[in-house]
Amino acid sequence: xxxxxxxxxGATLGAAIGDAxxxxxxxxxxxxxxxxYGGAIIGFTEPSPLSVCxxxxxxxYSHETQIFLLALEVFAEKGRFDEELYINKLIEWVxxxxxxxxxxxxxxxxxxxxxxxxxxxxxxxxxxxxDGAIPALAAGIFRWDSSYESYEEGAKIASITHNDETLIxxxxxxxxxxxxxxxxxxxxxTKEDRIGFVEVLRSFAQTEIVRAYLDMVTQVxxxxxxxxxxxxxxxxxxxxxxxxxxxxxxxxxxxNNSYRKGVLKAVNSYGDFGGDTDAIxxxxxxxxxxxxxxxxxxxxxxxxxxNSNYFDLILxxxxxxx
Numbered sequence: 562x563x564x565x566x567x568x569x570x571g572a573t574l575g576a577a578i579g580d581a582x583x584x585x586x587x588x589x590x591x592x593x594x595x596x597x598y599g600g601a602i603i604g605f606t607e608p609s610p611l612s613v614c615x616x617x618x619x620x621x622y623s624h625e626t627q628i629f630l631l632a633l634e635v636f637a638e639k640g641r642f643d644e645e646l647y648i649n650k651l652i653e654w655v656x657x658x659x660x661x662x663x664x665x666x667x668x669x670x671x672x673x674x675x676x677x678x679x680x681x682x683x684x685x686x687x688x689x690x691x692d693g694a695i696p697a698l699a700a701g702i703f704r705w706d707s708s709y710e711s712y713e714e715g716a717k718i719a720s721i722t723h724n725d726e727t728l729i730x731x732x733x734x735x736x737x738x739x740x741x742x743x744x745x746x747x748x749x750x751t752k753e754d755r756i757g758f759v760e761v762l763r764s765f766a767q768t769e770i771v772r773a774y775l776d777m778v779t780q781v782x783x784x785x786x787x788x789x790x791x792x793x794x795x796x797x798x799x800x801x802x803x804x805x806x807x808x809x810x811x812x813x814x815x816x817n818n819s820y821r822k823g824v825l826k827a828v829n830s831y832g833d834f835g836g837d838t839d840a841i842x843x844x845x846x847x848x849x850x851x852x853x854x855x856x857x858x859x860x861x862x863x864x865x866x867x868n869s870n871y872f873d874l875i876l877x878x879x880x881x882x883x
Contacts, residue, residue: 563853563854563855563856564854565705565743565880565883566876566880567854567855567856568705568742568743568745568850568851568852568854568855569702569705569743569851569876569879569880570854570855570872570876571820571849571850571851571852571853571854571855571856571857571858572698572701572702572739572742572743572847572848572850572851573633573702573847573850573872573876574850574855574858574863574866574872575820575824575846575847575848575849575850575851575855575858576626576629576698576843576844576846576847576850577622577626577629577843577846577866577872578622578824578846578858578862578863578866579824579827579828579839579841579842579843579844579845579846579847580622580623580625580626580839580840580842580843580846581605581620581621581622581623581626581839581866581867582602582604582605582824582825582828582839582842582862583827583828583838583839583840583841583842583843584608584612584613584614584617584621584622584623584838584839585598585602585606585608585609585612585614585828586598586602586612586828586829586831586838587612587613587614587623587835587836587837587838587839588613588831588835588836588837588838589611589612589613589831589835590831590832590833590834590835591831591832591833593611593835594829594831596611597609597610597611597612601825601829602825602828602829603825604861604862605619605620605861605862605865606619607619614662617662618867619865620865620866620867621662621867622662622866622867623662623839624662624668624692625692625695625839625840625843626843627654627660627662628651628654628668628692628695628696629695629696629698629699629843630699630875631647631650631651631654631696632647632696632697632698632699632700632718633699633702633703633875633879634650634875635647635650635699636699636700636702636703636879636882637875637876637878637879637882638878639882640882642700642703642714642717642718644717644721647718647721648672648675648721651668651671651672651675651722652672652675652676654672655668655669655672655673655676656676667686667688667690667692667693667722667723668692668693668722670686671684671685671686671721671722671723672722681721682724684722685720685721685722685723685724686722686723686724687723687724687725688723688725688728689723689725689727689728689801689802690728690800690801690802691731691800691801691802691804691805691806691837691840691844692800692840693719693722693723693725693728693732693802694715694719694728694729694731694732694735694802694806695735695840695843695844696718696719696732697714697715697716697718697719697732697733697735697736698715698735698736698739698843698844698847699718700714700715700717700718700736700739700740701715701735701736701737701738701739701740701743701851702739702740702743702851702879703879703882704736704740705739705740705743705744706740706744707740708737708740708741708744708746708761708765711733711736711737711739711740712733712734712736712737712765713733714736715732715733715734715735715736715737716729716730716732716733716736718732719731719732719733725802726767726768727768727770727771727802727803728802730766730767730768730771731771731802731803731806732802733765733766733767734762734765734766734771734775734806735806735844737761737762737765738758738762738810738848739847739848739851741758741761741762742848742851742852743851743852747761747852749814749817749852750817752782752783752785755782755814755815756779756782756783758814759775759778759779759782759810759814760779762775762810763775763776770803771803773803774796774803774804774806774807775807777795777796777807778796778807778810778811780795781795781796781811782811782814782815787815789826789829789830789832790832790833792808792811792812792830793808793830793832793836796808796811798830798831798832798836798837798838798841799836799837800837800840805837805840805841805844806844808827808830808841809827809840809841809842809843809844809845809848810844810848812826812827812830812841812845813827813844813845813848813849813852814848816845816849817849817852817853818853819849819857820846820849820850820853820857820858820859821858821859821862823845823846823849824842824845824846824849826845827841827842827844827845827846828842830842
């Protein structure tokens with residue numbers, strides 16, 4: 562049985578690897594992916610000049626993971642979520658233009674507003690893009706023993722930079738999903754298990770639209786849909802927060818016994834028109850990694866991911882705070 566540390570490490574590294582792989586094909590349609598890479602992504606490779614991140618190197622992740630790590634640093638340093646420290650970290654991240662990755666517009670705009678002296682009401686951005694919910698994974702990891710606290714803190718993290726209720730609700734539900742799998746309070750072996758998990762998440766959702774998307778996930782489970790193209794039609798694969806979360810959740814549940822298979826399905830969820838593949842794979846990788854533990858992640862992927870020593874350091878500091 563995986564230890565708590567192994568599950569937390571699996572969620573953290575699993576999300577970062579999903580992001581790094583998904584970034585290779587973000588917003589690229591099927592034909593462009595074939596032209597850029599010869600076909601579907603099956604592992605780490607250098608980003609194509611046709612990608613949105615041609616300046617990144619093999620194994621590097623995007624801004625989603627960077628912002629998630631800022632939130633995780635706050636928990637590791639304080640043993641709780643500290644709003645002021647998180648804002649300061651965002652501001653410093655934005656100032657260091659050499660280190661922050663493309664484009665994270667909403668977080669950059671919010672950070673710049675806070676840096677100029679704006680209060681929260683003025684600084685928060687009206688956006689429902691999944692990027693705004695991504696840092697909430699840190700709350701689910703730290704509050705692995707309480708779904709209620711994970712929802713509250715996940716929603717809080719999102720509300721510092723965003724003022725869209727759908728986005729904030731999605732962030733809270735994402736935190737609950739991570740807390741449930743890391744805390745071992747969910748089994749995903751059968752169709753009934755997976756439907757039960759969705760119902761748990763639905764019980765935390767505060768908005769009708771997030772509940773509606775979770776209801777669609779239940780319907781997809783009941784129908785036994787497996788084709789990624791059919792999933793895209795039914796759930797979507799864009800950057801709208803409940804859309805990206807729902808398809809990532811479904812892929813994670815349906816591939817709960819194989820990190821590699823699940824993450825590659827999420828990475829290659831671009832379809833005919835492209836999608837937010839790095840965010841989808843980030844969530845998928847975080848949930849499967851948290852469910853199965855770090856041992857389920859292919860060693861060659863772990864070796865390729867940038868900043869492995871930093872991940873070890875922050876996770877050790879995090880565990881000391883429990």
